[in-house]
Amino acid sequence: MELNVNGKIVHLETEKDVPLLWVLRENLGLTGTKYGCGIAQCGACTIHLDGEAVRSCVTPVGDAAGKKIVTIEGLGAAGLHPVQRAWIEEDVVQCGYCQTGHIMTAAALLAKNPRPGDADIDKAMGGLICRCGTYERVRKAIHTAAALMEQGGAR
């Protein structure tokens, strides 16, 4: 199978029904994408598939073939993405495990809606879970990232 991951074409042998999450983590060593629930309930495994935020734990790898896959490792490949910068600026992370999924979801939101309001953030981020409770700072960092992108931080 051929996959386009973070701008590179990779070839690998795998069954088509294996969730993309495990192919990324185990076959390709891209461990920034996390397993949290396996049933699309927590968002820790969120990646971009043709620019859409997608739960890789329920996406068969076969469905990702021919599409552009971007993981957290690809998001900041050319220097930190404004969302990552905002995350550092607002000191968001605690244990950090779920944060890559939050960042990928926030980046997809901002790509479509450069100035999201709180209700937009609720809608986009409401499907994710952070057990450390970083939610307030997640919200704040999304606003900060929006401001950074407006100032020309967008890539």
Next chain:
Amino acid sequence: MMELRETSRRDFLKTGTAIGGGLVIGLYLPVAGRLAEAVEDDRPKVKSFAPNAFLRINTDDTIAIIVGHSEMGQGVYTSLPMLVAEELEADWEKIRVESAPVDPIFNHAAFGSQMTGGSSSVWSSYDRLRQAGAMAKMMLLEAAAKGWQVAPASCTAEKGFVIHAASRRRLSFGQLAEAAAKLAPPTQVQLKDPKDYKIIGKPTKRLDSLDKVTGRAAFGLDVRLPGMLTAVIARPPVFGARLKGFDAAKAKALPGVKAVFAVNAGVAVVADGFWQARRGREALLINWDRGPQAQLSTARLREQFLALAKKPGAIAHRAGKPEEALATAVKRVEAVYEVPYLAHAPMEPLNCVVDLKSDSCQIWTGTQFQTSDRAAAARILGLAPEQVKIHTMFLGGGFGRRGNPAADFVSEGVEVAKALKAPVKVMWTREDDIRGGYYRPLSISTLAAGLDKEGRPVAWTNRIVVQSILAGTFLESQMVKQGIDATSVEGAADLPYAVPNIRVDLHSPRPGIPVLWWRSVGHSGNAFVTESFIDELAHAAGRDPFEYRRALLAKHPRHRKTLELAAEKAGWGKPLPKGVARGIAVHASFKSFVAQVAEVSVAKAGTVQVHRVVCAVDCGPVVNPATVEAQMQGGISFGLGAALSSAITFKDGAVEQSNFHDYEVLRLPEMPKVEVHIIASREEQGGIGEPGVPPIAPAVTNALFALTGKRIRRLPINPEELR
């Protein structure tokens, strides 16, 4: 600086050798200055001065702080280095963090084993790590003075340099490392006057952010070794069930499945990767003897607990003559409270990577209990503890679940590796996590209070029925005294309110459900009970709940001050929009004092929205105010999610929940605005990871009473009660 660390971490994952390689061995010894061999990463020319086990000053000016406590989100990889850096007069930009190996030198300074818990890392390390930094600074000063042939007292250290102002000379710490390494360590150090602190007490951003926002931070689940296989375990459907037999033919026929065998925890399925292992597990046919708890149900358990509550328990605290005072009181108030079993559900499911050789074993995991986990592994393998090496990875949340006296996830990892004879990662699925036990225990508290004619409480009795967390563990002898597990009654037996006649007693039934400390432990339920019941008394007395508490806290100034600050900042007593009400609670835990005022409303369906929480905290001298704020926000989120929606329940012996769709936790839209106010305090230093949790549930339910007149006495809050 970060780049170097990341490279070495990746290398270590590839090769399976420890960060820093042979260097770490020297750090076992609290030895004086020695110049270590070159660090085993991509900086072959860098040498290090290791004045003690807690830091290394590298010739490239970077400083490695070796932290023995586990980073699980609570910020110790930032707050503990701050202690060293302050006394060292280090340049904060040069600080890097390494996780310590398991060694007695890294034992918890108060609790005597290497562990992280009880909101105690900062206060227990406060002296030791400041001394470690001060010791290194003295040696650097001496080295510089010697080289310049001046008196050490004429030199100063500042932001990574030693300076001789009179001759305008300066050398960086890195430049001085080799010379300092040749000196004898000082036997005494002078610590700084806190008024001169440049780092301690200043809001400081986390050191692990860059690794964590780029996905480079390595959690246990991210560890990969050459030739490593992945295992999942088919666990018993009911606690106490026994494996009678299994048929693995179908599982073994599936692609990628390598081995299937029985272990203590169940049946292990080993495969090339997680998906293959899990698919193999689904194909197993297992015959379980469901055992003595096959009929367990929450409904029956509650009946049993309520029946127990009718009989006197073991006395946890008694003062005055509570029975007589109750009988003669002008007014009597009674209530029964209940909180459920709860799963910790850290975002990173439990896991353990093991690489076993004939005379050594390496373990990679996120644990809160290094010493006891290592001992358990050594016992299983027939090795000495020193032959077992634990690499503490970043923990994807802990909340107590990763500090298990039973060493469950490490033991099973070692067992699987022992049977397999290949490097292996044993993983829990989320379903395993929700159903696999070690819950915060369900408790039922039966209370009665008597008021005098002014409405003051003259008697208070509280009978608690709750499983003991410590019974049957190696900690039982230390922490269970005369039938009282200290964690069962914490936050209940130490009632701060002035009540002359009091009795708190305890039943500790053993229904066979594995239980464990859950962020704030006994306080998590007991604060809900006591802070709700005191609210009931205030209302029964016709008094304002804030004023009522305040009047009863004359002898507890830290409680009172915190309470007053929260009330003041929340605008207690000032009008709110229609449909919104305030509730207040104050609770001390882990040597810190937290008061919260919650503003809530209720939608038509009975669902609760918490809009704002004003939180005041006195934790003594603060190291990192940014951490304090984050931990208060996080604690409120953790406690609020549980109060609003989380419960583990049993039916026909089995846990009824399985994943986040039915074990619900707080999500972003439900997160209130949290305002944290830290009291400038010179009182005894306390913890910060847990104390934010206990007050939130009662602050919310007290607000609900103010709003609706309905008293919530059972968690999670049932919206039907509020319709």
